[in-house]
Amino acid sequence: MNANVGSFLHRWAQRDPERTALVDSGRGNLALSYRELDRQASRVAAHLLALGLGPGDRVAICTANGLDFVAAWFGTVYAGCTTLPIPVMSTAHEIAFRLKHAGCKALLADVDRSEIAHESSVRAGTRAKVLQVEEAIASNSGEAPPWGAAPDSVAMLLYTSGTTGAAKGVCITHESLGAHTKALVEQTLGLTEDDRVLGTLPLTHSYGIRTTLLAPFFAGARTVFVPKFSPTRTLELCTTHRITWLPAVPTMFVAWANQQGKPIPPALRWCLSAGAPLLEDVRLRAEKRLGAPVRQGYGLTEANLTTINAPPDVAVRGSSGKPVGGVTLRIADDFGEELPLGVHGEVLVRGQNVMAGYLDDKLATAHVMRGDWLHTGDIGFLDDEGRLTIVDRSKDLILRGGASIYPSEIEDVLLHHPAAHGVAVVGQPDDYYGEEIVAVVVRDSNVTAKELDEWARERLAPYKVPRRYAFVEALPQGASGKTLKRRLRDQLVSGEIIAEQLPSYRPAK
Numbered sequence: 001m002n003a004n005v006g007s008f009l010h011r012w013a014q015r016d017p018e019r020t021a022l023v024d025s026g027r028g029n030l031a032l033s034y035r036e037l038d039r040q041a042s043r044v045a046a047h048l049l050a051l052g053l054g055p056g057d058r059v060a061i062c063t064a065n066g067l068d069f070v071a072a073w074f075g076t077v078y079a080g081c082t083t084l085p086i087p088v089m090s091t092a093h094e095i096a097f098r099l100k101h102a103g104c105k106a107l108l109a110d111v112d113r114s115e116i117a118h119e120s121s122v123r124a125g126t127r128a129k130v131l132q133v134e135e136a137i138a139s140n141s142g143e144a145p146p147w148g149a150a151p152d153s154v155a156m157l158l159y160t161s162g163t164t165g166a167a168k169g170v171c172i173t174h175e176s177l178g179a180h181t182k183a184l185v186e187q188t189l190g191l192t193e194d195d196r197v198l199g200t201l202p203l204t205h206s207y208g209i210r211t212t213l214l215a216p217f218f219a220g221a222r223t224v225f226v227p228k229f230s231p232t233r234t235l236e237l238c239t240t241h242r243i244t245w246l247p248a249v250p251t252m253f254v255a256w257a258n259q260q261g262k263p264i265p266p267a268l269r270w271c272l273s274a275g276a277p278l279l280e281d282v283r284l285r286a287e288k289r290l291g292a293p294v295r296q297g298y299g300l301t302e303a304n305l306t307t308i309n310a311p312p313d314v315a316v317r318g319s320s321g322k323p324v325g326g327v328t329l330r331i332a333d334d335f336g337e338e339l340p341l342g343v344h345g346e347v348l349v350r351g352q353n354v355m356a357g358y359l360d361d362k363l364a365t366a367h368v369m370r371g372d373w374l375h376t377g378d379i380g381f382l383d384d385e386g387r388l389t390i391v392d393r394s395k396d397l398i399l400r401g402g403a404s405i406y407p408s409e410i411e412d413v414l415l416h417h418p419a420a421h422g423v424a425v426v427g428q429p430d431d432y433y434g435e436e437i438v439a440v441v442v443r444d445s446n447v448t449a450k451e452l453d454e455w456a457r458e459r460l461a462p463y464k465v466p467r468r469y470a471f472v473e474a475l476p477q478g479a480s481g482k483t484l485k486r487r488l489r490d491q492l493v494s495g496e497i498i499a500e501q502l503p504s505y506r507p508a509k
Contacts, residue, residue: 002146002147002148002149003149003150003151003153003174003175003178004077004078004080004146004147004148004149004155004174005077005149005155005174005177005178005181005214006041006074006077006078006146006147007146008181008214008217008218009021009034009037009038009041009074009217010038010078010145010146012034012038012217012220013034013035013037013038013039015220016034016193016220017033017034017035017038018033018034018035019033019034019193019220019222020032020033020034020222021033021034021036021037021217021222021223022037022067022070022199022222022223022224022225023222023223023224023225023241024066024067024225025066025224025225025226025227025233025237026064026065026066026225026226026227026228027066027067030067032067034220037067037070037071037074038074039143040067040071040075040137041070041071041074041075041078042075042078042143042144042145043075043136043137043138043139043141043142043143044071044072044074044075044076044078044079044108044133044136044137045075045076045078045079045143045144045145045146045147046079046139046141046142046143046144047075047131047136047137047139047141048075048076048079048081048106048136049079049141049144050139050141050142051106051129051131053079053081053105053106054079054080054081054147055079055080055081055147055149055153056080056081056082056153057081057082057105057106058081058082058084058102058103058104058105058157059076059079059081059082059083059084059104059105059106059107059108060084060085060086060095060098060099060102060104060106060107060108060128061073061076061083061084061085061086061107061108061109061204062085062086062087062088062090062095062107062108062109062110062113062116062117062204063088063108063109063110063113063133064088064110064112064227064228065199065200065202065203065208065225065226065227065228066225066227067225068110068133068134069085069110069133069203069204070203070213070225071133071136071137072108072133072136073085073203073209073213075136076108077146077147077149077155077156077174078144078145078146078147079144079147080147080148080149080153081105082153082154082155082156082157083155083156083157084098084102084104084156084157084158084159084169085156085158085203085204085205085209086098086204087202087204087205087461088113088202088204089461089462089463090461091116091458091459091460091461092116092119092120092123093123093459093460094460094461095107095116095117095120095123095124096120096121096123096124097124097167098159098167098169099120099121099124099126099128100124100125100126101167101169101359102157102169102359103126104126104128105127105128105129106128106129106130106131107120107121107128107129107130107131108131108132108133108136109130109131109132109133110132110133110134111132111134114130114132117130118130149174150174151173151174151175151178152173152174152175152356153173153174154171154172154173154174154356155172155173155174155176155177156172156177156209157169157170157171157172157359158170158172158205158206158301160300160301160302160404160406167406167409168358168359168361168364169358169359169360169361170301170302170355170358170359171355171356171357171358171359172206172355172356173356175352176352176353176354176355176356177210177214179326179352180210180304180305180324180326180352180353181210181214181215181218182218183324183325183326183327183352184210184215184305184324184325185215185218185219186325187324187325188308188310188324188325189215189245189272189308189310190310191215191216191218191219191221191245192219192220192221193219193220193221194221194244195216195219195221195222195244195245196221196222196223196224196241196242196243196244196245196267197211197212197215197216197221197222197223197224197243197244197245197246197247198212198223198224198226198234198237198238198241198243198245198246198247198248199212199213199223199224199225199226200212200226200229200234200248200252201247201248201249203225205301205403206299206301206304207247207249207274207275207299207304207305207402208247210304210305211247211272211305212225212247224237224241224243229252229255231252231255231256231258231259232259232262234252234256235256235259235262235263235265236262238265238267238268238290239262239263239265239266242266242267243265243267243268244267244268244269245268245269245270245271245272246268246270246271246272246290246292247271247272247274248271248272248273248402249273249274249275249276249401249402249403250273250275250276250277250278250279250282250401250402250434251276251401251402251432251433251434252402253271253273253278253282253283253286253294254282254286254432256286256289256290257282257285257286257288257289259289264289264290264291265290265291265292266291268290268291268292269292269311270292270293270294270295270310270311271286271290271292271293271294271295272294272295272296272297272308272310273294273295273296273297274296274297274298274299274305274308274320274402275399275402275403275404276399276401276402276434276435277296277318277390277399277434278294278296280317280318283296293311293315295308295309295310295311295315295321296308296309296318296319296320296321297309297310297320297321298320298321298378298380298388298390299353300376300378300404301355301404302354302355302368302374302376303327303349303351303353303354303355303374303376304353305324305353306320306323306324306327306329306349306351306353306388307320307321307322307323307324307327307329307387307388308320308321308322308324309321309322309387313387316383316387316389318389319383319387319388319389320380320387320388320389320390321387321388322385322386322387322388323351323386323388324351324353326351326352326353327349327350327351327352327353328349328350328351329347329348329349329382329386329388330347330348330350330373331343331344331345331346331347331348331380331381331382332345332346332348332373332375333345333346334346336348336370336371336373336375339381341381341382341383341384342381342382342383342384343381344379344380344381344391345379345380345381346375346376346377346378346379347376347378347379347380347388347390348373348374348375348376349373349374349376350372350373350374354374355374357369378390379391396408396426396485398425398426398427398435398437399427399434399435400427400430400433400434400435400436400437400463401432401433401434401463402434403463405427405437405463405464407424407425407426407485409460409464410423410425410437410439410456410460410464410465410466411423411424411425413455413456413459413460414439414441414452414455414456417447417452417455419443419444419445419447419451420441420442420443420447420452421442421443421444422441422442422474422475423439423440423441423442424439424440424475424483424485424488425437425438425439425440425466426438426440426485426488426489426492427489428468428489428492428493428499429493436467436468437464437465437466437467437468438466438467438468438469438470438492438499439452439466439468439469439470440469440470440471440472440475440488440492440497440499441469441470441471441472442471442472442473442474442475443471449469449500449502450502452466452469453465453466453469453502466502467501467502467503468499468500468501468502469499469500469502470492470497470498470499470500472497475488476488
C-alpha cells in the first residue's frame with residue numbers, strides 16, 4: 001500500500017476532479033479544481049525527478065500561503081522527497097542554517113523570495129538548487145503521480161528548538177501524517193467535502209499544514225488561502241466564501257473580537273484556537289463576533305494537535321479537550337510515574353501524531369522520548385472526563401501571537417554583538433500578542449536599544465526581534481550558575497527592572 005500523503009490530493013483528483021480544492025485570495029480569488037491542482041503538483045514532482053532528485057532527498061519550500069506553496073509541497077512529496085517548509089519572514093541567515101543542517105538538495109521559492117533564496121543558498125555553502133515554483137509548474141518535464149512511499153519514510157521536516165536546546169529538525173513520517181489526519185477528520189473535526197476552510201495560518205508551520213492543507217484535502221473540502229493576515233479582510237472572506245470552519249491562533253481571535261461594523265460570518269460551524277493559551281474573555285467575545293463556538297486545542301511541533309475541545313463536547317474554561325484518536329496522554333511526576341486525575345504534572349504524549357525523532361540528533365531524541373513517551377515539558381492535568389488543561393509550559397518558551405519563540409536563538413544573536421556581555425531573553429505579558437519579547441542585557445559600553453534592534457533585525461525574522469530592552473549590571477544566577485529567568489520576569493512585572501519599549505507592529509485593519 002502506498003503511504004504517500006500526496007494520495008490525499010491525488011485520490012480526490014480521480015474521484016471528483018472538478019471539485020474545487022483551493023481558492024488563492026492573493027491571486028484575485030483564483031480557484032483550482034482537484035484535477036488542476038493534482039496536475040500542477042505532478043509537474044513539480046516531474047521537474048524535481050528530472051533534476052536528479054528523488055526519494056530521501058530534502059527540498060526546502062519558502063513561499064507565501066497559496067497555490068505556490070500547495071503545488072510545491074505536494075509536488076515534493078509526490079516525488080518521494082522530504083519537504084522542509086521555511087517561514088517566509090526568515091532571514092537569509094536562518095534559511096541558510098536549515099539548508100545546511102538538513103542537507104537540502106533544492107529550495108523551491110516564489111518570485112517574491114527568489115533573491116533571498118539565492119543569497120541563502122550561497123551562505124549555506126551547499127549545492128542546493130534554487131527553483132522558482134512557477135517555473136517548475138511550467139516546465140516540460142511531464143507529470144509524475146505520488147511515489148510509492150514507505151510508511152516510515154520522512155515526509156516533512158520542521159525546525160524547532162523542541163523542549164530544550166538549539167534548533168532541531170523534527171522528522172514526521174508519511175504514516176504519522178496519514179493516520180493523524182484521518183483521525184482528525186473522521187473522529188474530531190468532523191470535516192466533510194462540503195466544508196470550506198479559511199487558510200490564514202502560515203503553511204510553514206505544523207498547525208497550518210495539518211488544519212488547512214492536509215485535513216481539508218483528506219476530506220475533499222475547499223480551502224481559501226490568505227497570504228497575509230488582516231482581520232477585516234479575513235472576515236470579508238468568511239462571508240464571501242461561506243467559510244464553515246476556522247482554525248487560528250489567539251492573536252487572530254483578539255483581532256476579530258475587536259472588529260466592528262462587519263457582518264457576522266453566515267456559515268461558520270465552529271473555530272479552533274491553538275498555538276498559545278486563549279483567555280476566556282477573548283474566547284467569549286470572539287464567539288459573539290464570529291457567531292460560532294470557539295474552542296481550544298493543544299500540541300507542539302513534535303506532537304501537533306494532541307488534544308482538541310471540539311464540539312459536540314461542552315466548552316470547558318481553559319481546557320484543551322480530549323486526545324485526538326490514536327493519541328494517549330499521561331500526567332507524570334519528575335520520575336515519569338503517572339499521577340492521579342486533577343494533579344498537576346508534566347504532559348507526556350504517545351501516539352500517531354508524535355515525531356519519529358530529531359534529525360541526526362539521537363541524544364536529543366532520547367532525552368525527550370523516554371519510555372516510549374514524548375516528554376513535552378508542559379505542565380497540566382486531566383479531569384475526570386479525560387480533558388487536558390495546560391497550567392504552565394516549558395519555562396523558557398515565549399508564545400508571541402501563536403508563534404513559538406525560543407530565547408536561546410535570540411540570545412545567541414545578541415551575544416555576538418561586541419557590546420553585549422550577557423543576555424537573557426524572557427516573555428512579558430502583552431494585551432495583543434499574549435507575550436512580547438524582552439531582552440535583558442549586560443553591556444560593556446553605552447550601546448543603545450536601537451543599535452541592538454538594528455543588529456537583531458539583520459539576523460532574525462521580524463517576529464523574533466525583541467521589542468523591549470532592559471539594561472542591568474548583572475543577570476541573577478542560581479547556585480549552578482544558570483540565569484534565573486523567573487526572577488527577571490518578576491522584576492520586570494514589579495517595575496524593579498524597567499524595559500525600554502521600541503515601536504511595535506500591529507496588523508493592518
